[in-house]
Amino acid sequence: MTNIISREIQLVSRPNGMPTAANFTIAQTQIKPLQDGQILVRNLYLSVDPYMRGRMNEGKSYVPPFELGKALEGGAVGEVIESRAQEFKPGDVVTSNFGWREYFTAAPKELHPVNREVQPLSVYLGALGMTGMTAWVGLNLVDVKAGDTIFISGAAGAVGNVAGQLAKLRGCHVIGSAGSAEKVKFLLEECGFDRAFNYNSGPVLEQLNQAAPDGIDVYFDNVGGETLQAALSALRVHGRIIACGSISGYNKPQPGPNNLFNMIGKRLTMKGLLVRDWLDRQGEFEQEVGGYFQAGKLKSQETVVVGIDQAVGAFIGLFEGKNLGKMVVKLD
């Protein structure tokens, strides 16, 4: 092992509202020599995810906040460069959670092996990674089944588009909302959604009622805010809500929906979801959803930026709706 310098993205100050480039810096660290039982990994792709915004806030929480002056933790897919552990050999491809850095050393249990024959390997951050698994867990969480009418917000995002495609494979009637005509076209033409609308084109409730005149059975919430309120109105008796994300409120506080009384009157169930509770099901997910992908039944859509210095811009872009599907950084 030669002397390796790794670039990494560090948080230097906590954003107040929308993050800006000034909240981050790029730093260099020297990788320490490999010890017995350790593996050296060079990252190929970094995952860029909305949930990371939550960890940029200070304060006691169930997930510790990112530390200032340290590399941002997060998903990545990389290649083993050198190994002093029998579990891995150079050339193996692995996913990990060491985040926005070029190189790192790790113990075997901190790495998850994936199939290097699958292309592009970034799919292990998206459709076959944590966002795809989030979609799959969400559908399982409220038992989404054939015949259900499901409405998915943030439908052109990393979680949403996979949720919609998996729901179609289960025999659901699938409706999606997204923020541009291009995204709506993607949902209808590429992902097989039955109906889709642009939430910037008019009131969400009006458009949802038009797309689902008889109501919906399930709402897969990635955005919160006005869309959650509309869904509470459109849900049928005994409907279910998957509380997966609330991106509309990540950078500015929001009042809750003014019609939460529908939870009672319609006897709704709402369940919150963090995928990390479900890691013991990862093998089952990879087998089922990996099978769909290999068979060409599941489309993987990514927005790829190149270079670690583009990661911050890509992250800010998530809140401006710049991603179609999963946002990833390809390291050059």
Next chain:
Amino acid sequence: MTNIISREIQLVSRPNGMPTAANFTIAQTQIKPLQDGQILVRNLYLSVDPYMRGRMNEGKSYVPPFELGKALEGGAVGEVIESRAQEFKPGDVVTSNFGWREYFTAAPKELHPVNREVQPLSVYLGALGMTGMTAWVGLNLVDVKAGDTIFISGAAGAVGNVAGQLAKLRGCHVIGSAGSAEKVKFLLEECGFDRAFNYNSGPVLEQLNQAAPDGIDVYFDNVGGETLQAALSALRVHGRIIACGSISGYNKPQPGPNNLFNMIGKRLTMKGLLVRDWLDRQGEFEQEVGGYFQAGKLKSQETVVVGIDQAVGAFIGLFEGKNLGKMVVKLD
């Protein structure tokens, strides 16, 4: 059967905000002669419930609104006066849903027999009736069990006080909120709550954090509003919410909680409840909770007003917190 005149309370106009006496009238109707297969019942007690406010509003809903110019539907316990059906005989005591009237005729399937030896018979509207069953169903709905810390709002109301007593019988740590010092005393001294506070004495979140410094596992919501928001903050990871009532918002619209994001981060489950979905479990409820009552393990608390002409005042009083336990009208 002689000529019977029955007085009844009718809705004459739909309340805008808080109901007033002017929204109601008292009317007389003549009971039609009994047909074969019919039973004549004289009501002994009328049930007065917050949920009736919802049915006073107009508009398409899952429960049809009360009709103007007709007697208000609702629970009652009465005595069979005359029967032309083999299922009932004079002297039998029954519950029904014909509401705020002195006499009515009904088919056997519209009547539910109860034990006339139990005293007071009004307990079949409260602890052993729909509000007690609501409490019991709520605890079952989210699997409340020994060791859970449960917080109950509206705890001195008809549903809340029974929910708290049943939770104590299950081995829970029970915290309640109510609107007066007298009610807090009732919860602590009569119902066996571990902790209780008066929400009019200070911010709910502050008082809840003081009562439950390590958080809560379950929130039994009867009030919504500020208290729901505080509970979302106090709930632990994988906590559960029973969405049973939202009395703080029945007469004026309310914004939703501004911290619904806790549903995701803490992976909470919220389930809405209407007791009428569970009527096939009524026998099981009566056996279990009736057993507690007969054994002196469950206290039944009622606020009784006398005379059908007092029903409207009793109903309005619910929103002013005038009831301790179940509000009933005793017919003279």
